[in-house]
Amino acid sequence: MVSDSLAVNSLGHLTCGGADCVELAKEFGTPLYVFDEGLIRRTCRDFKRSIDEYYDGNGQVLYASKAFACKEIYRIISSEGLGADVVSAGEIYTALAAGFDPANLFFHGNNKTPEEIEYAIKNGVGRIVVDNMTELDTIETLAKENDEKVRVILRIKPGIDAHTHNFIRTGQIDSKFGFALENGEAMEAAEKTAKYENLVLMGFHCHIGSQIFTTEPFKAAARVMIGFMDEFRQNTGIVVPELNLGGGFGVKYLDSDGQLPFEVFMQEVSSTMKEKAASLDYPMPRIYIEPGRAIVGPAGLTLYTVGCVKTIENIRTYVSVDGGMSDNPRYALYQSDYDIIVANKAGQKKNYTATVAGKCCESGDLIQEHAPMQRPEVGDILAVMTTGAYNYSMASNYNRIPRPMAVMVREGEPRVIIRRETFEDLIRNDL
Numbered sequence: 001m002v003s004d005s006l007a008v009n010s011l012g013h014l015t016c017g018g019a020d021c022v023e024l025a026k027e028f029g030t031p032l033y034v035f036d037e038g039l040i041r042r043t044c045r046d047f048k049r050s051i052d053e054y055y056d057g058n059g060q061v062l063y064a065s066k067a068f069a070c071k072e073i074y075r076i077i078s079s080e081g082l083g084a085d086v087v088s089a090g091e092i093y094t095a096l097a098a099g100f101d102p103a104n105l106f107f108h109g110n111n112k113t114p115e116e117i118e119y120a121i122k123n124g125v126g127r128i129v130v131d132n133m134t135e136l137d138t139i140e141t142l143a144k145e146n147d148e149k150v151r152v153i154l155r156i157k158p159g160i161d162a163h164t165h166n167f168i169r170t171g172q173i174d175s176k177f178g179f180a181l182e183n184g185e186a187m188e189a190a191e192k193t194a195k196y197e198n199l200v201l202m203g204f205h206c207h208i209g210s211q212i213f214t215t216e217p218f219k220a221a222a223r224v225m226i227g228f229m230d231e232f233r234q235n236t237g238i239v240v241p242e243l244n245l246g247g248g249f250g251v252k253y254l255d256s257d258g259q260l261p262f263e264v265f266m267q268e269v270s271s272t273m274k275e276k277a278a279s280l281d282y283p284m285p286r287i288y289i290e291p292g293r294a295i296v297g298p299a300g301l302t303l304y305t306v307g308c309v310k311t312i313e314n315i316r317t318y319v320s321v322d323g324g325m326s327d328n329p330r331y332a333l334y335q336s337d338y339d340i341i342v343a344n345k346a347g348q349k350k351n352y353t354a355t356v357a358g359k360c361c362e363s364g365d366l367i368q369e370h371a372p373m374q375r376p377e378v379g380d381i382l383a384v385m386t387t388g389a390y391n392y393s394m395a396s397n398y399n400r401i402p403r404p405m406a407v408m409v410r411e412g413e414p415r416v417i418i419r420r421e422t423f424e425d426l427i428r429n430d431l
């Protein structure tokens with residue numbers, strides 16, 4: 001099984017967080033996003049513990065809420081003592097509506113609007129992670145107007161190319177995110193920030209990409225960033241206290257994916273940072289990491305009902321389900337891998353290969369091609385694993401398909417955390 005959430009019960013049914021997936025489908029309908037609260041909490045604790053053990057507790061875990069944002073996840077994350085990375089006024093609004101402490105929010109984004117920046121300032125968001133010069137000037141102006149001192153972190157492109165999908169790698173110079181090191185832009189921005197009256201420069205941030213399985217790019221980024229902090233100290237005499245290394249920790253989508261334990265990341269990155277800081281005689285900065293996928297991805301799965309099975313001789317079999325790219329666009333976007341299990345036959349061998357297709361009106365609406373699974377039949381409940389991250393958050397109403405419901409399972413007991421959209425919801429904004 002690709003995730004600790006999963007098991008097979010005595011009926012041969014797939015379970016998630018101890019709840020029978022076939023029963024969940026019966027009770028709540030499909031498509032259905034299912035989350036295991038226990039695994040989410042255990043993962044939060046693993047990340048926290050790794051900072052305590054290997055970095056003397058001098059840091060904080062920020063949940064990258066773009067992976068899955070709704071009121072309940074902000075409540076869970078905050079009760080575990082994590083902060084959160086937010087990337088829009090909408091995410092800030094949702095976090096605040098859930099009672100999240102704004103001081104623990106880090107506001108990211110490469111094109112925050114002045115309205116969003118003002119909203120963040122007025123609501124006391126903990127840090128604004130500045131992306132570019134225009135934004136830097138806007139934050140200073142708005143901070144002054146609102147008579148606030150705003151704590152900022154500058155996003156730097158450390159020039160590290162993490163070898164992941166093109167759309168989700170961000171550390172290289174050709175990226176829309178952040179200030180470049182190579183051309184002096186990052187230093188110029190840092191020096192400018194230090195002179196601004198209403199800004200407090202807390203440190204620097206980098207995020208090299210997502211779904212990364214090796215520690216080397218993180219270590220390389222840490223070395224570059226501490227080197228930059230030291231250079232900034234030499235130029236200005238200022239020692240900034242914080243370094244945010246972003247997220248991107250890879251998770252298992254298939255059994256063959258070699259996911260590293262998070263503590264290995266932390267252990268190796270910490271010792272690299274300690275070495276580098278010692279070599280430059282630089283005080284150890286407070287560290288932040290921003291896992292999104294790792295916290296919610298493996299804790300979620302999606303249940304569908306099989307509506308038809310179409311075998312095209314010598315070509316392939318299509319299994320069509322009652323959702324698709326409207327609730328999971330990741331195969332269409334990134335050809336991402338997924339493990340598929342027929343939930344009501346989970347105890348049986350996977351002796352069949354089929355392509356899982358959605359119900360949207362286009363041929364690219366596939367969830368997985370040529371995937372091993374138990375023999376699927378009409379009416380079966382098909383489960384797609386590891387859909388906790390970037391599925392609900394990237395869902396759409398394409399073809400006017402209502403977004404599915406989400407349930408959170410705690411010790412085998414499900415509760416609805418996001419209602420299923422209705423037709424009324426679909427026309428709510430239509431005039």
Ligand code: LLP
Pocket residue numbers: 064066067085108168207209210211246247248249290291292293294330334389390
């Ligand atoms: N911090 C920053 C600044 C980020 O941009 C991201 C992700 C994260 C943290 C969290 O990365 P994670 O730990 O989740 O890998 N939609 C794509 C992923 C886009 C990631 C965007 N930024 C997908 O479905 O794979």
